[in-house]
Each structure stands twice: as C-alpha cells, then as structure tokens.
Amino acid sequence: MSTPRVAVVGFAQAPNLASAGTTSGVETLVPVFRQALANAGLDRRDVDFWCSGSSDYLAGRAFSFVNAVDAIGAYPPICESHVEMDAAWAFYEAYVKILAGEAETALVYGFGKSSAGLLRRVLALQLDPYVVAPLWPDSVSVAALQARLALDAGIITEKAMAEVAARSRADAADNPYAQVRGPVDTDAPYLADPLRVHDCAPVSDGAAALVLASGDCALAAPQRAWITGVAHRIDPQGLGERDLTTVPSATAAAEAAGLPDDLDVAELHAPFTHQELLLRAALGLRDRVRINPSGGALCGNPMFSAGLARIGAAAEQVMSGRARRALGHATSGPALQQNLICVLDAETHEAEGREAE
Amino acid sequence: MLSAPLNIGFDYTRSLGPVLGRFMAGLRDRRVLGSRSADGRIHVPPLEYDPATHAPLTDLVEVASTGTVLSWTWTDHPLEGQPLDRPFGWALIRLDGADTAMLHAVDAGTRDRMQTGMRVHIRWSPERTGHIRDIECFEPGSAAPVPPSADTGEPVTIMTTPIRLSYTHTTSTDESRYLRALAEGRLLGQRCPVCHKVYVPPRVCPADGVPTEEEVPVRDHGTVTTFCVVNVPFPGQRLDPPYVVAQILLDGADIPIPHFVIGDAGQVRMGMRVAAVWRPPEDWTTTPENIVHFRPTGEPDAPYESFEEHL
C-alpha cells in the first residue's frame, strides 16, 4: 500500500475576541465550517471524517463538546471523533486516519470560550492533583517560573522578550482576526515577575477549522499545502523534575517530523514571549526563518483552537505562495509540556521514512 | 444576549496509593519524604514510578525542611484557594537532600525579598491532616528546624481537595430571543430553512447545521411521547421522588422537550394530552422555569401513529 500524500486544503477561523459566543461553540462554528469548506471547494457531505478538540473545564460542565456536533449537521450520521486537547492533536488524529486509508477528506475543528471562567485559575487544574493543583498556582505564575529560570541561565533576556512582543503586535496589524495589536510598553507592570502584560497571550474566545484531503481530492482543491511530516511528543509534567529551559519534546518531535533546514516561515504556538525564544532554540530555527507573521498566540490565543490555528496560518502562507516551506507548531499543558510539529510544503516530494509521513 | 453565573464545586476525595499516602502521612507528622529512583536521585515531591525503568518506587527517604529557591515569581493579588491571602512569592524549591524541586508559596512580605538562590524553610500548618497543604508555605531563611512530631503510624489513604470554579454562562442570540418570549408567556419555535422542522427552543438545526430562522409560535399544549417515573434520589434533584419526567411534543413543534407531568401521575401514559402550568405572570422572567410543570388536560389520547416518529 503506498502512503497517501495529504494536504491542507482549507482553513478558517473566527475573530479572536476577549468575549464572544457561547461555551457550546455552535453558533461560532457554523460560519467557520462554511468558510473552511468553501476555501477547500468541498461540501460538508464530502467530508469523510470530522475531528475536534475542546475542553470541558473551559465550559465548566461535562460533555461540553457534544453540543458542538450540532454545528456540523450530523444527520445522516457522520464519522467523527474528539480529543480533549488542542485541536492540533485532532488534526493529527485526522491525518493518521487518512494515512491509514480510512478517509480521504477530513475537517478538523477546535473551539473554546476561554473567558467563561478565570482562565489562569482554571488551568491550575492541569497540574498534579495531589501535590500541586491544591495550591492553585495559576498558569501565568507557572510560566513566570520558567521564564526566570531561562533569564537566570542567560539563555534569554528581557530585551529579547520585549522584541518578540513588539514584532508580534506589529505583525498582527495585518491580521484581521487578531485580538491584540499596537505598540508595546516596555515599562508595563509585571503580571507575574518577570512577565509583563505584553509577554503574555490575551484571554481569547474563538474557533478554527481546517480541511485535509489526500490524493485526487487534494489535487482538485483550489489550493493546497502538502504535509511532509507531523510528529508530537510529551515531556514529564513535574515542574521541578525537568529542566524547564529546554523543550525536549519539541526537539524530539521536530526530529521525528523531519523539520527541514530551509524553512521560510514558522508559526509557533508560544503563549508567552520567553516560550517563543525557548522554542526557537529547541527547534534550531535559523535567523532567516520568519516567525509568526500572523502575530501568533501573543495576539490571540483561543484555547483549544490556537494550536490548530498555527498550522492553519502556516498552511495559508504556503497556499498563498508567500512561503515554500512552513512549520506549524502547537503546544499544550504547562510550561511547554507537550508539542506538535507539522511541516508544510508547496510541493509534494518522496517520503524519507519519516514518522507519520 | 443573556448571561448568568455558573458556579461548580465539589470536595474531591483523592485516594493516594502507597507512595503518595506515605508522603502525605509524613507531612502530617512534619516530615518530608522523597522517593529514590534507580539512578539514586531523590524526588520531592515523590514520583510513584521510576522515569527510566518504569518500576514502582518503594524506597522513601526523609529530606530536610529547609531548601533553596531555584526560581520564583511574585503574586500581588492572590487568587481564591492559593496558600496565602496577601502578596506572596511562588517558588521552585529544592529541599536539602532532594534532587528535584517542589512548587510552593513563600511568605516573603515584599517582592524585593525574593531572589534566586535564597534559603527558605517550611512553615507547617498548625492543623495537619495528611495533605500537601500541611505545608502552609515557606518562609525566608534557614530557621532552626521544628522537630517532627511522633510518627502516629496512621496511614493516609485519602486526601480531600475542594474545587470551586466560577463561570459566566452566556446564551446564544436564538436562545435569548426564546427566553425573552418566555418572559412574556410565549413559547417560541423556529423553523429550519432546509428540513422545515420546527425547533423549540430555537437552535442551529442539528441535522442540517444551519441556523433556524422563521419564527413559529408553539402552543403550550402537547402530547406525552414517552416518559419515566423517577423513584431514585440523587444530588441536585428539585422534586421529591416519585415524579414523572416525560418527553412532551408541543403542538406545532417537531421535537419533544423533557418536563415534569404532575397530577394524575399514576395515569401518565404514552399519548396523554398535557398542558403547561405557568407561574403567576408577575413572576415571569427570562427562564424556562416560568413553566412549573405540565398537567393532564383530560382530552382523548393522541393516537400512537401521531407521535411514533418522535420516539
């Protein structure tokens, strides 16, 4: 059996907003599906497999993803699955489904109303439930502990962090979906020392959908970005167990995905400025690689779709001809615990035995 | 759009297993235990399984209650549930004798007292139950250690962890329109432009994935399609069992709604005709609770064929 070539053939997202929509996501998703399918030149009945990513704890109730199926119009019944992760991992599941020959097309979506609860407190529940979560350390403080380790080790500087924020906000000026734009106040007060407001992603509500296709379906689409490698890895969570200044899971995923040296663009899912710097080092990205032309998660971070949106943004760079080779990256968990790498290319080329290629 | 608070809370009961159970029992007795992995490293808090060999870790050793800050940050406005209710520092702290760091709060008073490499020691909670919060927080400096209390030998198997979260629940545009109509004593349906079915409450048509549009008034009379008699008590219940929860197909709607049928309860049957019993109009607000329950109307039953396809 020859391995099918798979491409991203459509992407759409809702505007990243401080507050919008419902926790069910249904009304937000309907137009996003329509746009993504229109971009792909497909009807919803042409989709072989649907896969989503979301979180019950964002909505504050069990089975919150079930309602979102209403947005699909799932009757007659569909082939469908869901991950309790960022939708970038739903993308991975759909990609594998196509590789396995069980589908030719797939629509992947993620959604979340991050503003429904106090996000940075809700995210404390991702931490070890016996020895960490009962202290309720918020997600910004956890990121700050990582940032200081990197600063103390001389791996990054506050100046470099501020430059990341400034570049991201300047790039977001051209992104109609971005939530945050404009200048950076380098003397802004600390949210959690050493992180200032501009070092942290905003709390964003949103959704995104991405369409995958293989073989003739991909060739028939109006535009495409071929997927030449996808891999993901997770590190142990213990914040005092691992060296938080390195990102071994990102490095390993890049190796497994066959991250090329001649990338034009990288869309990195870095909700904090220092995390972009750590990721660039972990992935060995050279200075010529254009980072986050969308403005990245620092300018809009809709939980559970922001990682998928990085893959979508990277694919748009390739589909529009602005880039020949692009990287889409997603992260999940505290302090860059879990990472996914997706390499996109304007051309398809022979497999080199990469994992999940 | 309408919004309202949604608060959830539960006291979770965490069973600990052999390693975490001994660790928590140690905290109760003012001792900190770490687990030793095959490479000789001592992990605090303890790991349950060896990261390299995957074998269960059984060798627990005591470490000091003093340690060194490896990294820190500062919280000006503590959040609900955090260890201190005044500004404090979070820190990764490596206890003397341990090879890994634990996360906890440092009661340093002001930000400028926090620094990487600072020495800290545990402030024990006066009330200890075998819980990570038996460590109230850390304090700056290497104070004379408080001797451990006598080992009671009592194992700790469960730790209770309250989780309280507050959300703001927001309705969709269609839902808001429906709720505003309810506040006026009206039941509002909407028809799907594709399948032409009438949905109450209005929503995106789940069969077609398009918003329902055309407004259709729906009567507050209907037919019981099927039902169950609830005899079992459970948390969050509003009525005392036994009571009947029925699927009720409102006249003019194409999808049933669940509701209580009260009055003549023993006689509730498939096909029974029922009508809504409303709160007094002066109490109507934007809530489905304006309809308290349904009551039998005494009309002849609807024939099975008339609701067969709604089962």
Place this chain on the structure above:
Amino acid sequence: MRAAVLGTGQTHHRTRRTDVSMAGLCREAIDRALADAGVDWSQIDAVVLGKAPDLFEGVMMPELFLADAIGAAGRPLLRVHTAGSVGGATANVATSLVRAGVHRRVLAVAFEKQSESNAMWALSIQPPFTAPIGAGAGGYFAPHIRAYIRRSHAPGHIGALVAVKDRRNGARNPYAHLRQPDITLESVQASKMLWDPIRYDETCPSSDGACAVVIGDQAAAEASTRKVAWIRATAMRTEPTFFAGKDHVNPRAGAEAARALWQAAGITDPLDQVDVAEIYVPFSWFEPMWLENLGFAEAGHGWKLVESGETALGGRLPVNPSGGVLCSNPIGASGMLRFAEAAMQVMGRAGEHQVAGARTALGHAYGGGSQFFSMWVVSDTAPASV
C-alpha cells in the same frame, strides 16, 4: 496494513479503589497488558489515553500529569474523549496509528476513577437558562426503553432476564465489580424500581477501573509468541443528541456503524458469523435494543434472542460473557473493556467465561444520548486482504 491486539489487561473493578492513585489504577491495567502481550516498555511507540469527562476526577486533561507514570514521556500521547464510547474510540484510534504505518506497537489505556467525585453530580450540573428537569442517569434512557417496549411488544421480564444472565456471567470473571452467582429472575424483579421501567438490578454499578490493550502491526503480531487477536474491522459513527425525527430506540448512527463494520469485516450474516459479542449495555434493556441496532436481529425481534437464551453462554450468540457493563462500569474504560474482552475471547484467554471455540468477536461501545458509536471485530486469523 494489518493490526492485531497483542495483549490486554484490566484492573479489579470496585466502587472505590482507595488503595491506588490514578497512576496506580492505570498502571495495574497497563502492566497486565504488557505482560499479556509479552512486550516491554522499550517496544511501545506511542500511548493513547481515553477517559470520560474530566469533571469526574477534577483534573483538567489528567494525561498531562500522568504522562510519566503511564510511560508516555518522550513519546506521542493522545487523549481521546467521545463520551461513553471513549474506551472503544481509544482502541480504534490506536488501531489507526498502527494501520497507517506510523507505529509498530501502541499502548491504549482507558480509566475512570469515579470515587474521586460523584458522576451523578458532575452530570447534573445545570447551566443557567435551562429547565431544571433532573431525571438522573437512568432517567435519560428509561423513556427510550419504554418506547422500545411499546414498539417491539417485548414482554416485561426481558430486562430482568438480561440482568440475571450478565450478573451470573460476571461471577465467572475475577475482575468484575458485581459478582452474583445466585441472582434469580425473581430477585431482579423484586428489586426496587428506580426509573420506571428500569429496576435497580437492571442498572450498571459505579466503578473505579482501568483497561489497557497493546496493539501491534503485522510484524509485531508475527513476532508474538502468544496468540493475537487480529483486528478485522473498526467503525465509528456519530449523530446529534437531539434532532427532529431522531430514533432514540434504534439510532441510525449505530445501525450505520454496524453496517460499515460488517461490510469491512466481510461478514454477511452477523448472527451466524460472529461467535461472541461484548456489547455496551448499561441498562439491561439495551441488550435487545442493540441486538437489533447491530443487525443480529430484525427490528422488534431482539428480545426473542434474549428470551430463548441464545445470548447466554452456550447460546447461539453469547453476549457479555464477562458480565459486561452491568457488572463493571468504570465509565471511560467500559468501552475498552468490551473491546478487550472480545479480543480475550478470540485469543482463548477469557478463563472461566471463555466461549468455547470463539473465533470471531464483536466489541461495541456507545455514548452520549445514544449518538456516539465505536466498534470492532476481532478474529483469531489474519484478515485475507487489507
């Protein structure tokens, strides 16, 4: 590419497993699965974890903190959540990873530690602006069972017959939560009516438990020194919870999943060609309903297979020889238990509840409002084509 179950493992399921942490619960199942597969940790390429709502344990995405303990650190880890069908969906995702040629051996694990909270509490959280029509877990399904009885004219004792069969079967399963060898039709019918028409003895328990399977590719299967269960076909289908015209008794998503499954497995007459079925039956009446939905019986006739004893051990199609969900219900793991038990049957490793000569078996799970379905067919011989 072919895929096979190399080994399975499960915990002793109990109301409260207070002797273990969440990691300990998972590892009890995982360690048994690795041993059963004759595989060591270095041979595992990826981990897929399935679990029902995070609110049950009060941990957001618990696979993150569990990553190290369940052997996922440094490896790919996926977390599946498809409501009650999740255990089955998790095994199916792991199967796709192998079939796609991405990995050689994948560990799939599913768990639920219900005793950390109260599932009824978690499921009855009432969002604002909705009618507080609480009926409880059985209250959702009881009206649909009533509709089934009306539609099929099934005699009233069918639900009790299933309960007696499954609880007696569970007594043969050392891992089962409820083991009641002495249960009788009379005792079931004398048990309290909870959600009329569902009686106490016709409902599943609330359990702590976990299940794990190791799935391998053809080379891994051929390298195994033990018998493997070849995965002949998998299927998943979804429909919305509610929509105008939804058939709650015989949902189309389940019927279409089954049709696709049988076709992919080359099965034309399921009742004749399947030797044993592990079907997700949380309330006893769902056995006849799912027998029809799965195509083992014509619509309206499933109860006749039950009444004639054909679904008991020794019958034409033994259903849930393990005791099924009626005997053990660690929600997130319940679906994978069905899939694992099906594999155990064709591997000949089901012990006291082994169906003699079982060569082809069904594993089935469903969830949500009878809307998420996942299934697989396993057999003792490799599928002819791929």
